[in-house]
Amino acid sequence: xxxxxxxxxxxxxxxxxxxxxxxxxxxxxxxxxxxxxFSSMAQDKLGHSLQLYNLLHNLGEAEPDTVAFTRNAPQFHxxxxxxxxxxxxxxxxxxxxxxDHAELLRFxxxxxxxYEPLAQVARKxxxxxxYHALHANTWMKRLGTATEEAIERMQGALNFTLPYALGIxxxxxxxxxxxxxxxxIGEAELKSRWLESITKILAQTxxxxxxxxxxxxxxxxxxxQHTEHLQxxxxxxxxxxxxxxxxxx
Amino acid sequence: xxxxxxxxxxxxxKDPEIPTISLIDLGxxxxxxxxxxxxxxxxxxxxxxxxxxxMDYMKRDVERTLLAHGVPAVHVDISLREAWTSDMISxxxxxxxxxxxxSPPPVLGNQVLDLDFLEYAECPNCLGNNTELxxxxxxxxxxxxxxxxxxxxxxxxxxxx
Numbered sequence: 001x002x003x004x005x006x007x008x009x010x011x012x013x014x015x016x017x018x019x020x021x022x023x024x025x026x027x028x029x030x031x032x033x034x035x036x037x038f039s040s041m042a043q044d045k046l047g048h049s050l051q052l053y054n055l056l057h058n059l060g061e062a063e064p065d066t067v068a069f070t071r072n073a074p075q076f077h078x079x080x081x082x083x084x085x086x087x088x089x090x091x092x093x094x095x096x097x098x099x100d101h102a103e104l105l106r107f108x109x110x111x112x113x114x115y116e117p118l119a120q121v122a123r124k125x126x127x128x129x130x131y132h133a134l135h136a137n138t139w140m141k142r143l144g145t146a147t148e149e150a151i152e153r154m155q156g157a158l159n160f161t162l163p164y165a166l167g168i169x170x171x172x173x174x175x176x177x178x179x180x181x182x183x184x185i186g187e188a189e190l191k192s193r194w195l196e197s198i199t200k201i202l203a204q205t206x207x208x209x210x211x212x213x214x215x216x217x218x219x220x221x222x223x224x225q226h227t228e229h230l231q232x233x234x235x236x237x238x239x240x241x242x243x244x245x246x247x248x249x
Numbered sequence: 250x251x252x253x254x255x256x257x258x259x260x261x262x263k264d265p266e267i268p269t270i271s272l273i274d275l276g277x278x279x280x281x282x283x284x285x286x287x288x289x290x291x292x293x294x295x296x297x298x299x300x301x302x303x304m305d306y307m308k309r310d311v312e313r314t315l316l317a318h319g320v321p322a323v324h325v326d327i328s329l330r331e332a333w334t335s336d337m338i339s340x341x342x343x344x345x346x347x348x349x350x351x352s353p354p355p356v357l358g359n360q361v362l363d364l365d366f367l368e369y370a371e372c373p374n375c376l377g378n379n380t381e382l383x384x385x386x387x388x389x390x391x392x393x394x395x396x397x398x399x400x401x402x403x404x405x406x407x408x409x410x
Contacts, residue, residue, distance in 0.1 A: 004377055033384040040386035124299050124332040127410040131385040134367055140259020
């Protein structure tokens with residue numbers, strides 16, 4: 001696949017799927033502010049995915065709605081982390097923390113991409129993503145230093161989620177060209193920046209950072225291999241569109 | 250001469266959710282061009298936040314307003330060519346936000362958008378800064394919720410970005 005398309009599909013699909021998952025907290029948040037926070041981040045992420053699908057459309061791919069609503073799971077390039085069900089709040093918060101730190105650093109790096117249309121979008125998104133990282137940090141620090149139960153649950157969520165988070169950085173065949181053409185700094189460099197960034201926050205909590213060398217990354221998502229949770233999500237998300245693709249709503 | 254007239258007409262187009270501020274003072278209007286031959290007016294808009302659901306309404310309101318003033322054809326495009334930052338809000342715009350009891354974002358200048366910036370807000374009631382960020386997400390994507398310790402009131406801020 002063309003390196004631009006390869007990179008853009010991964011970025012856009014991550015945003016769309018996590019955006020949808022975040023929206024599932026609408027009406028269910030543990031407190032009103034968190035209900036609003038996850039719903040707002042859902043809206044941001046859908047907006048971000050639309051910007052990225054528009055770039056794909058300008059490169060000759062189908063309309064954003066068609067790309068978002070008519071593909072099945074094997075055609076999606078998101079990492080498996082983003083498709084997991086929202087579960088308990090400890091998991092959703094930990095996923096949000098691990099993913100959005102990577103996302104903020106990713107778009108900060110993309111702001112100087114050799115592909116100017118992507119750099120423009122990145123310069124817009126990076127400011128918005130700071131609020132996502134700020135929100136995640138606040139709650140990681142609050143719950144990671146709270147009661148014994150809170151710390152135990154957050155530690156359990158961290159241990160469970162980290163192998164999936166490592167799957168964010170799964171590379172594709174296009175990786176060498178993505179780096180050499182200046183499109184992006186590459187997943188390995190991003191991962192090392194990410195590790196530094198999350199370690200700094202976790203050090204301010206009672207949580208232990210597991211040894212990443214002992215973990216096996218959950219890969220496959222970038223190649224269309226997904227958990228059983230993605231297809232039902234797509235079916236629900238596309239229900240109205242598939243009933244009537246011309247509906248105005 | 251004519252362009253000044255267009256900008257003047259556009260002052261009447263307000264943010265759909267903040268009726269005190271015009272799109273021009275908000276910094277959402279990034280440029281106006283007039284085709285001297287056809288008379289078509291092109292207006293360039295950029296969203297405050299990438300996922301802003303009000304863009305279609307803003308586009309519609311710009312078109313309606315100019316057509317109502319007799320402009321023969323209006324073309325509105327929305328792009329991120331010149332990405333919006335909160336520093337694009339004019340001084341008049343900041344006053345307009347205060348009138349709506351929204352705290353205007355602090356001016357960033359060349360400084361980095363760090364935590365100190367995101368957490369700072371001026372209370373729109375007492376104009377003091379004995380305030381605290383309660384949540385970076387509010388009723389719309391562009392608003393955060395803060396608390397004033399002097400007024401003992403929650404208030405909303407237009408987020409710096």
